[in-house]
Amino acid sequence: LVLNSAATTSHVPPLKVYYFNAMGRAEPIRLALSIGGVPFEDVRLNKEQFAEMKSSGKLPMGSLPVLEVDGKMVCQSAAIMNYASKMAGLYPSDEFTGMKVEEVKGCLEDIAQLLYSTFSIQDLEAKIAKRKELLDGPMGQKIAALNKVLEGNGKKLAVSDVITSADIELYCFKKLTSAGFLDGIPTDLLDRYPKIMACASAVAAHPAVVKWNAEH
Amino acid sequence: PSLKIIYFDSTGRAEAARLALTIGDVPFEDVRVKKEEFAEMKTSGKLPMGSLPVIEVDGKMVCQSAAILNYTGKLAGLYPSDPFDGMKVEEVRGCLEDIGQMIFATFAIQDLDEKIAKRKELVDGKMGEKIAALDKLLESNGKKCTVSDDITVADIDVYTTCTMMTSGFLDGIPKDMFDKYGKLSAISKAVAEHPKVAKWNADHAKA
Numbered sequence: 001l002v003l004n005s006a007a008t009t010s011h012v013p014p015l016k017v018y019y020f021n022a023m024g025r026a027e028p029i030r031l032a033l034s035i036g037g038v039p040f041e042d043v044r045l046n047k048e049q050f051a052e053m054k055s056s057g058k059l060p061m062g063s064l065p066v067l068e069v070d071g072k073m074v075c076q077s078a079a080i081m082n083y084a085s086k087m088a089g090l091y092p093s094d095e096f097t098g099m100k101v102e103e104v105k106g107c108l109e110d111i112a113q114l115l116y117s118t119f120s121i122q123d124l125e126a127k128i129a130k131r132k133e134l135l136d137g138p139m140g141q142k143i144a145a146l147n148k149v150l151e152g153n154g155k156k157l158a159v160s161d162v163i164t165s166a167d168i169e170l171y172c173f174k175k176l177t178s179a180g181f182l183d184g185i186p187t188d189l190l191d192r193y194p195k196i197m198a199c200a201s202a203v204a205a206h207p208a209v210v211k212w213n214a215e216h
Numbered sequence: 217p218s219l220k221i222i223y224f225d226s227t228g229r230a231e232a233a234r235l236a237l238t239i240g241d242v243p244f245e246d247v248r249v250k251k252e253e254f255a256e257m258k259t260s261g262k263l264p265m266g267s268l269p270v271i272e273v274d275g276k277m278v279c280q281s282a283a284i285l286n287y288t289g290k291l292a293g294l295y296p297s298d299p300f301d302g303m304k305v306e307e308v309r310g311c312l313e314d315i316g317q318m319i320f321a322t323f324a325i326q327d328l329d330e331k332i333a334k335r336k337e338l339v340d341g342k343m344g345e346k347i348a349a350l351d352k353l354l355e356s357n358g359k360k361c362t363v364s365d366d367i368t369v370a371d372i373d374v375y376t377t378c379t380m381m382t383s384g385f386l387d388g389i390p391k392d393m394f395d396k397y398g399k400l401s402a403i404s405k406a407v408a409e410h411p412k413v414a415k416w417n418a419d420h421a422k423a
Contacts, residue, residue, distance in 0.1 A: 060353045061311060061346065067303075074303055076310030078282075083303035096217075099271075099278055099287035106280030107265055113317075142265065149264045149279075 012087045015040040016068035017080070020050065023175065025077035026065040028168045029084045034208045035163065036088020078105060085165035092164060100159040104166040107146045108173055114139045115182070128184035135189070147193035158199045163206065170196055171203035219244035219291075220272035221284070224254070229281035230269040232376045233288040236369050239412045240292020282309060289369035296368060304363035308370040311350045312377045318343045319381065319389070332388035339393060347397060354399040362403055367410070374400060375407035 015033070019026035021044040033040045045053065045064070054062050060075045067073070067080040074080060085091040092098050114134050121127040134140070150158055158166035174196065178187045190196050203209055219237070223230035225248035237244045249257065249268070258266050264279045271277075271284045278284065289295035289305075296302050318338050325331040338344070354374075357363055362370035378400060382391045394401050407413055 060307075060356075061314075061349050069300065074307055076307045078310050079303045079306035082306045083299050086299040086302070095287055095290040096273060098290070099283045102283030102286050103264075103278050103280045106282050110265075145265050152264070 012038055013070045016043055017065060018043045018045060018068065019065040020045060023172065028165070028172045029065065029077065029081050031168050031209055031212060032081065032084045032088045032090055032165055034212050035206055036090055038087050081165055090163060090165050092160060097159055100153060101164055101166045103149070104158050105169055107142065107149065108169050111139060111142045111146065112173070124183060131184035143190070143193060147195050150195040150199065157202055163202060167199040167203050171200040174200035217274045220247050221269060222247040222249060222272060223269040224249060227376060227380060232369065232372045233269070233271070233281070233284045235372050235376070235413055235416060236285065236288045236292045236294050238416050239410060240294055242291050285369050285373065294367060294369050296364060301363055304357065305368055305370040308362055309373055311346065311353070312373055315343060315346050315350070316377060319386065328387060335386070335388035339389065347400070351397040351399050354403070367407070371403050371407050374403045378404040
């Protein structure tokens with residue numbers, strides 16, 4: 001269920017993915033490279049190391065993740081995912097389907113932003129209440145709409161009959177919401193969205209992902 | 217394919233795609249909807265996520281401005297085929313979006329003085345830092361244009377973001393705020409002076 005997986009591996013320069021010791025905005029990238037059999041160094045920084053990299057000026061925008069390619073540092077998780085997916089053979093070559101991948105990513109980002117906006121709420125009760133409001137409102141609506149977009153695409157998975165970066169993003173979102181550490185977000189939030197679940201499950205079942213999860 | 221870009225009658229999140237197609241001489245229908253029409257499209261379920269812009273490609277509606285810019289850029293020959301260069305385009309896109317989000321967060325502030333104060337704080341602080349960092353990133357790319365020696369959608373993206381922010385419509389955002397950022401200013405100017413962009417702007421100037 002994977003597009004020409006190792007086809008481009010021979011042309012890929014040494015890669016280092018730098019992030020914190022967490023899934024966050026690096027996990028889709030790590031999984032794409034793993035699924036594609038693209039070798040990379042999975043560098044995880046603690047707070048002090050991050051602060052050091054920041055003050056040394058090595059980080060283009062002072063943020064993580066960054067990808068080091070041939071000694072060049074590139075930031076922005078969506079950009080890195082775009083490249084990693086192509087190296088892994090998981091990015092569609094035709095322009096329209098490429099746009100459909102970016103459509104899924106954009107929708108997920110909008111949904112995630114609503115969630116991120118609640119992270120800074122200090123009071124637990126207030127945080128849970130806000131999250132419920134979002135789930136009953138715009139966030140719930142957007143998730144439902146995204147599921148409908150995926151169904152409308154009429155493919156086995158998100159945008160194609162094989163795994164693309166869009167499916168990996170959906171899988172990571174499913175992992176985030178079902179992890180149980182987001183107070184007020186039910187772990188079965190996405191269960192009622194069959195297409196989202198199908199895409200996430202396909203990625204979860206991939207041998208490289210099974211191996212990755214076992215090792216981490 | 218037959219293309220329609222559907223958005224409000226403003227630059228906003230559609231202008232970059234409109235300019236990409238225009239520079240690339242790719243024919244498209246530039247559809248601008250009023251509030252009532254937008255509401256109608258929303259309730260009719262035509263809009264995938266109930267938002268604009270959408271692009272209609274041979275009758276199929278696709279949303280998300282970044283996705284649309286990606287596609288129109290490729291049709292127009294303004295998107296690099298090399299994956300590393302493509303990543304550099306998306307890097308600029310992401311940085312510009314982060315900067316834009318900081319401004320968008322101020323739109324909801326009701327009190328004008330408070331809004332202006334918040335924007336000044338951003339310009340002198342976090343947002344100013346991000347813009348300076350982006351300018352430095354573009355310098356270090358070491359190309360004539362944003363990510364290559366030829367214009368790409370990244371250049372158009374820089375132009376539309378800079379002009380949106382310095383349009384004068386954003387109270388508290390000085391019109392000359394990008395003057396001190398050499399690379400961003402130069403790129404923005406180069407796009408503005410592109411003959412097809414100059415013509416587009418002249419054709420769409422509001423009285």
